[in-house]
Amino acid sequence: MNQDNNNNQSQVQDQVESSLPQTQDLPPVVNPLNNINEPLVSAGVSGETSSLYVNSSQPNPFVPPQNLESQGQPVANPFVVSTPDNSTSQNETLNVSEMKPESQPISAQSNPVLPPKPAKKFPLRLILILLLVVAVVVGLIFAAGKFLGKKTVETKTITWWNLWEDDSIIKPLIQEYEAKNPNVKINYVKQSPQDYRERLASALAKGEGPDIFAFHNTWVPLLARDLDSVPPQVMSSADMAQNYYYVISADLTSQGRILGIPLGYDALTLFVNEDLFKEAGLNPPTTWVELRDDAKLLTKVVDGKIVQSGVALGRTENVDHWQEILALMMIQNGINFTNPDPSLLENSLLFFNIFSKSDKVWDETLPSSTEAFAAGKLAMYFGPSWRAFNIKEINPNLNFRTVPLPQIPKENPDEPDISYATYWSQGVWIKSKNKDLAWDFLKFISSRDSLEKMFKQASLVRGFGEIYPRSDMANLLLDHPILGSVVKLAPNAKSWYLASRAFDGPTGINSQLSKYFEDAINALNDNQDLKRTVETLVQGIKQVLTQYGLAK
Template identity: 35%
Template sequence: MRKNQLKFLLLCLSVFGLLFFAGCTLPNLPFLPKSPQPSPGNVTLKYWGLWETKNNIQPLIDEYQKAHPNVTIEYEERSPKFYYETLKSRLISDSAPDIARMHLTWVPKLSANLAALPASVMDSATFNSTFYPVVSKWCTQVDQIYCLPLMYDGLALVYNQSLFEKAGIANPPKTWEEFKEMAQKLTVKDGQGKIIQAGAALGTAENVTEFSDLLGLLMLHNGVQFQDSKTGKVTFQETISPDGRNTGAEAVEFYTQFAKGKGQVWDPSLGESTAAFAAGKVAMIFASSWRLQNVLDANPALKVVATAVPQLTTPEGGLTNINWASFWVEGVAQQSTHQAEAWDFLKFITEKEQLLNFQKTVTTTSAARLFGEIYPRQDISSLLLSDLYLEPYVTGAPAAETWYFCDRTWDGLLNDTIKGFLSQAVASVVNGGSAESSLNVAAQSIQALFDQKDE
């Protein structure tokens, strides 16, 4: 009797096992994600880009298509106006581009509708060792990689060498204290106390380009935590130092001091900061490499030097190494029916040889462009260390971080809106308001924005 029951039980288990594995073969088990498979026939990829012309991108496409004649890539340089909103809506529709450029800070907000980079194309270890840490931090969401960079950019201190020489200053500032002293020394006022030559462009919001990036950098230097990584709660307004100081408010106070009081070196009457610098009316500005290119285009005769941003002195007497990043990356739409080909193409154009070719193309197709994009790969960064303009951006890249304080991202519902809140906070402090109260108001508005976006 027991023997018959045992046979019956074994028979049931065998039948159940056959039924289970017939319906759940290895490729469709839920805990083993599928990798996208290449299409057997001809493939057309739609690629939305920003900033780079078709003439700059087409050589990369042509080179890829030589080895992949069945793949056609149609590149379209899009207008930045309403691009974020358009891309966000298209990513959930059948009309999504296969490949799209996006700002690094958009990735967490868009990742639900982006395709993850297959490990067969590039595993996480290779990705993390190839690109800068800030790329890994923002492109990786819940252990999945959603973008590859074709560039890098950040902030550098850019100064007018002629004005430095005139003031008897031989070297740029290494620390923020030195920066403050030099900015005051380089400031020239008329008999009525009006600034006719600014020592540096900072302190206000409405006429300082990339003021929000600079404010973010100052907060990083002061140890501010922008957001709780687990809860998503905004925290930059309430980061307290071990000795009880509000480090976010301190950063705002430090920034705004340059536009008020006895130490004022800048004011709104001087106009837009980059244009004023190009006209020789400002001794120092903080600028991304593309802003620096704008300055050189506007006034090729200007003696311009780019150097590392000031740092803080460590207890041991050295200097900190904390920098700010803001740049664009390429991703693949979840809706794309050709994810395998799209990721293969992106891997191809971010390889060493192609990035070197891209740099050469960019600088030869535009006679006025003195340099191309900064390489996003760490293994070829040394090639730019001797570059007259790009060296400080490259040396700062390994220790760069970022958050939603980035300028000129053309995303009305994200960085741009947040920049508006910060602008109001800065204006309030310049006009005598409390830095802590002003920052709290900005933080509440940003939190409300995030809560609305996450609904």
């Protein structure tokens, strides 16, 4: 039996050895980490080889690794050798190391190579959610940055106090400016002329004054501390001298500072009733001598009562604008108001008074000169051009026009004809918080284009607009039946602090000077002593001028 067992063991050993590959045919075992591009060789019982390439790139997580078993090729562990099918019953497993010849040892043992684990899939829904969140956050950051980076522009309001012009005339220009400057609003306030200066002075004193306000050309001494200087970029002294009438430049300049920009101009002129002159066969006068002669011829007296007057002169109670008329006579007569010559004052006062006292072409029983002329009972009437509106309103059918003012006889015919200016300007409050904007608006509205638009708009409402204050626009109105006479004499116009309807209040310079001149004229009408009357007048003039720092 022992011999049989020995024979059986020899047969089993022979079968196992025959099933193993020859030693010289075994390929070397290669570490798959040493060269990932070389094929791995697995040895099976059948002696066949299968190759598995390990790529350096990351496997696609959405493609599962190839299942070699599904292809009928079992993956054999290169370090495990299976016994043939006929020896499995004996449950014997041989270690490769025991079966290899000792003369060819196996190289360093390598780690087993396993298929790569499939990468975990990233849910598509989560990706979309993350992208949406990122987009929302970026959008919010962009919007917030845009919102925070955008400065809120504050709307600034410019308050403008003006006289005479209605909203319908000014509003189109205001709308045009606001359209070009959407962050600026112009608050236009038309003021009543009554007590206007006191109201303005009170507002300025309280620190509540308007940004822009109207003032009479004679108010500069009263408001010099409250008026801001016109910036050079708005108007320089050279611009004023070149483009505006000389009287405007002289009136609105104080100690080298330009203190205002007028939107209109006016002056005294002579209105004539064309029907009465035609009926009498007369032409309008050009000198004071001619005017005096014509006035006598045009005056009609019935039962000792004047029923038609040649001219309204000589009184103060019913001669509108007597201040401007007397000032014109004195200026033409060469009076220096800062140091008036008493004899020249006497001559001017006597000439003014002679029309009522000696010639008796006008007296205190007649209505105001404006009403008398509008009624067709006065041949010649002195007043600024704007009085034409009052006259037309009273009597739309009256046939009248204006002519240049009469002049005194000239020794030199080249001497210029003189007129007397009275007008309103626009200024900016020196304490305004929006001075730059206020001046920018005044620059816009005082431009040639704006003045023409304003004139056209006013013409639609009341017949004609204000005379252009710019000398470079004079030719546009020279032939106007009412305004032409004023424009012709504007280059040589003069002015002083004696004006009616200046509305500067009882303490204003016009009001105080008017009172002294009024007393002098009334004294002459009452046959009081001429020299004493003139002495009192001279003292009063110096006192008022000294009060405003104008005496020399």
